[in-house]
Amino acid sequence: MLINRSLKNKKVLITCGPTWIPIDEVRVISNVSTGQLGHLLTIALQKQGARVTVLEGPVTQFFLAPRKIKIIKYHYFQELLTLLKKELEKHFDIIIHAAAVSDYKLKKTYRSKLNSKLDELKLHLIPTIKIINRIKQWAPNSILVGFKLEPTLRNRHLSITASELFKKAHCDLVVANSLRNNHYHGYIINNEKQILANGASRRGIVKSLVKILSDGLKENRT
Numbered sequence: 001m002l003i004n005r006s007l008k009n010k011k012v013l014i015t016c017g018p019t020w021i022p023i024d025e026v027r028v029i030s031n032v033s034t035g036q037l038g039h040l041l042t043i044a045l046q047k048q049g050a051r052v053t054v055l056e057g058p059v060t061q062f063f064l065a066p067r068k069i070k071i072i073k074y075h076y077f078q079e080l081l082t083l084l085k086k087e088l089e090k091h092f093d094i095i096i097h098a099a100a101v102s103d104y105k106l107k108k109t110y111r112s113k114l115n116s117k118l119d120e121l122k123l124h125l126i127p128t129i130k131i132i133n134r135i136k137q138w139a140p141n142s143i144l145v146g147f148k149l150e151p152t153l154r155n156r157h158l159s160i161t162a163s164e165l166f167k168k169a170h171c172d173l174v175v176a177n178s179l180r181n182n183h184y185h186g187y188i189i190n191n192e193k194q195i196l197a198n199g200a201s202r203r204g205i206v207k208s209l210v211k212i213l214s215d216g217l218k219e220n221r222t
Contacts, residue, residue, distance in 0.1 A: 006217040008049030015099035017057025024110035033100030035059035088138040132169040146171040
């Protein structure tokens with residue numbers, strides 16, 4: 001296997017998987033993220049010699065991680081926020097925020113288990129804070145990769161899809177994904193709105209992203 005020396009011993013933080021929002025003491029709101037893309041990136045970067053830390057949500061797929069990878073588990077939105085802020089007190093060369101973060105939370109969480117015999121239950125949801133918009137505040141010198149999932153993507157709409165992540169989160173790269181009828185497609189875009197790569201599989205996008213990151217680090221060293 002060819003090792004790209006520009007990634008050797010670089011510290012990488014990856015978030016992946018879903019986040020939970022509590023309804024009551026036993027029920028949650030979640031999403032269908034598998035964490036697979038984050039897992040593939042973790043393994044690919046570790047093979048290139050990077051020192052990888054993973055913040056992993058409550059995934060349902062088993063992840064056979066190499067021994068040298070540090071995995072920190074979380075379940076809830078607030079746990080992810082707290083862990084991420086704590087980890088970023090350390091220096092990371094690259095931060096890949098691939099977790100599927102909850103966009104809404106309950107205005108009021110029920111402290112005890114709700115009665116299952118209720119005829120009707122209305123939940124009042126309000127927006128959560130955008131965790132990705134905090135990352136550059138905590139780690140201004142790190143390379144930040146953000147992710148955006150849309151049911152359908154078109155080339156002419158990519159710059160619009162990714163624009164908020166560049167403007168508000170100050171991402172260096174954005175991976176725009178679409179998943180329709182279980183068919184995956186992804187695009188990698190830089191902050192100049194250029195499409196650097198696209199692929200019809202997660203493994204293809206992972207391979208392209210690792211190369212783009214290693215090439216960028218190589219340029220910074222010259």
